[in-house]
Amino acid sequence: MKQERRLLLLMEKIDKRFPGVHALDHVDFDLYEGEVHVLLGENGAGKSTLMKILSGSLPRDSGRIFIRNHEMQEIAHMSPEHAQALGIGMVYQELSLVPTLSVAENIFLGRLPRNRFGLIDWKRVHGDAKASLNTLGIDLDTHAITGSLSVAEQQLTEIARVLASQPRILVLDEPTSALSDTERTRLFEIIRRLREKGVGIIYISHRLAEVPLIGDRVTVLRDGQKIGTFPTSEVTEDQLIQMVVGRKLTEQYPKHGVEKGEVLLRVENLSVPGKLENISFEVYAGEILGVFGLMGAGQNELARALFGLEPAYTGRIYIRERLTPIRNSEGAIRVGIGLIPRDRREGLIPMLSIPPNITLGQVSQYSPHRVLSLQKEKQVAQRYIKELRIQPPILDRPVLYLSGGNQQKVVLARWLYGDTQILVLDDPTRGIDVGAKAEVFSIMDSLSRRGIGIVFISSEMQELLAMADRILVLRRGRIASIFQRGEVDQEDLLRSAS
Ligand SMILES: Nc1ncnc2c1ncn2[C@@H]1O[C@H](COP(=O)(O)OP(=O)(O)O)[C@@H](O)[C@H]1O
Ligand SMILES: [Mg+2]
Known part of the structure; x- marks a missing residue:
């Protein structure tokens, strides 16, 4: 960054309340020319609210906003039109395109x-729209009706729309949530190019990993309060996690050493044609066995095979040292195996509420009359809502409306209720907040302390290193290594996996 960077934006003591929520508690924020300032925080921290106040789509309760327009100038009342005239371009988290209009019309809407x-001048509309999409590296028909595009294409159209207005201050509110890795990389290139030109960019994210990739500075918000602002080169990911969730790293990864017990699961020469070859390992009571591999190395098939979803497997599976063929999921459940699938939706019935989602499948086993009374079902649900801190604790709302982390807890509750001995978790923290992750880890830890054996598949090496007692590395369907806790780091895992 250049030395003589000028301040573009200053927000001072911005305060905002919604009924029952102090969304922003006297938050300060600033932005320089030619920098990417990341606004980081969990869902509900107040990030979008702060930026909606900047773009004039929400009024503030108090606080001051200054924006450079040659000189720094105080803006007493911000409106969307005023913000646009000042060169503020905002890509909202919720898409704001008109679905019935064409891509080109959306890009030039209002101008x-x-x-x-x-x-x-339709020729120019389509020509210019095409050009602005091209700078994003997107090949889209500008005549296409926006509503018929994929979410990612709509997101990119939205970004193209805002870029076409040539903003001096660009706000991107969680722009990568719907994008593929390639699209994200391209977006980051564009951001860097705009930064070189002196544009100030505010990049909202709840993904820690993106901070060092794109940010010059980072401001952390938590529960409406500003925790701090730092150059990204001066904070570690661990420090950021602590600031975002408000607890220490040892609390992020609660892990107690557990004396391992008997062998609960023994797998010998497990093969699934074309996917897994000669996999052998064992899982002890109280042990967390981590499984790592690059994408498609066979981790997903391993989870499925253990739960009876790859009935064509060959090899032997022993439960408590007894040879136990597992050819379907009923069979897996009967011998005490539970699966938290990679896709949460497979583990839940979205339209049903929490109680039936927990007790489902356990009814005949647990009720003396083969039917679980609604009364009993509610009691069970209340117990797990309390134990796993499922939020909000509402008994009659479809689980569809819960956050990802809380949905995950409902799936976990089902297996806890079902007296599971061996739990297979296939990437259980994918797409959930750091705070909810910590709770999932804490549940895993307490399960292992109860003597449950856990197979923990994850793509996050740090999680595996922190939570697993041993880590099995898969490479192209075979075991590449098995590491002991404490004797391995991220580099070893990567080297072994690739
Ligand atoms: N229009 C609104 N009415 C009531 N509460 C809101 C509204 N917008 C946001 N909130 C609340 O304000 C808090 C901050 O929300 P938001 O700024 O969207 O967080 P973030 O973008 O960091 O996820 C949350 O508790 C949210 O529920
Ligand atoms: Mg938001």
Whole structure:
């Protein structure tokens, strides 16, 4: 960054309350030319609210906003039109495109270019729209109806729309949530290019990993309060986690050493044609066995095979040292195996509420009359809502409306209720907040202390290193290594996996 960077934006003591929520508690924020300032925080921290106040779509309760327009100038009342005139461009988290209009019309909405007869110059509309999409590296038909595009394409169209207005201050609110890795990389290149040109960029994220990739500075918000602002080169990911969730790293990864017990699961020469080859390992009572591999190395098939979903497997599976073929999920459940699938939706019935989602499948086993009374079902649900801190604790709302982390807890509750001995977790923290992750880890820890054996598949090496007693590395369907806790680091895992 250049030394003589000028301040573009200063927000001072911005305060905002919604009924029952202090969304922003006297928050300060600033932005310089040619920098990417990341606004980081968990869901509900107040990030979008702060930026909606900047873009004039929400009024503030108090606080001051200054924006450079040649000189720094105080803006007493911000409106969307005023913000746009000041060069503030905002890509909202919720898409704001008109679904019935074409891509080109959306990109130039409100400022369609006209020819000298005062008519809309359609040739130019489509030409310019095409050009602005091209700078994003997107090949989209500008005549396509926006509502018919994929979410990622709509997101990119939205970004193209805001870029076409050539903002001096660009706000991107969680822009990568719907994007693929390639699209994200391309977006980051564009951000870097704009930064070189002196544009100030505010990049909102709840993904820690993106901070060092794109940010010059980072401001952490938690529960409406500003925790601090730092150059990204001066904070570690661990420090950021602590600031975002408000607890120490040892609390992020609660792990107690557990004396391991008998062998609960023994797998010998497990093969699934084309996917897994000669896999052998064992899992002890109270042990967390981590499984790591690059994408498609066979981890998903391993989880499925252990739960009876790869009935064509060969090899032997022993439960408590007894040879136990597992050819379907009923069979797996009967011998005490539970699966938290990679896709949470497979583990839940979205339209049903928490109680039936927990007791489902356990009814005949647990009720003396083969039917679980609604009364009993509610009691069970209340117990797990309390124990796992499922939020909000509402008994009659479809689980569809719960956050990812809380849905995950409902799936976990089902297996706890079902007296599971061996639990297979296939990437259980994918797409959930750091705070909810810590709770999932804490549940894993307490399960292992109860003597449950856990197979913990994850793509996050740090999680595995922190939580697993041993880590099995898969490479192209085979075991590449098995490491002991404490004798391995991220580099070893990667080297072994690739
Ligand atoms: N329009 C609104 N009405 C009531 N509460 C809101 C509204 N917008 C946001 N909130 C609340 O304000 C808090 C901050 O929300 P938000 O700024 O969207 O967080 P973030 O973008 O960091 O996830 C949350 O508790 C949210 O529920
Ligand atoms: Mg938000």
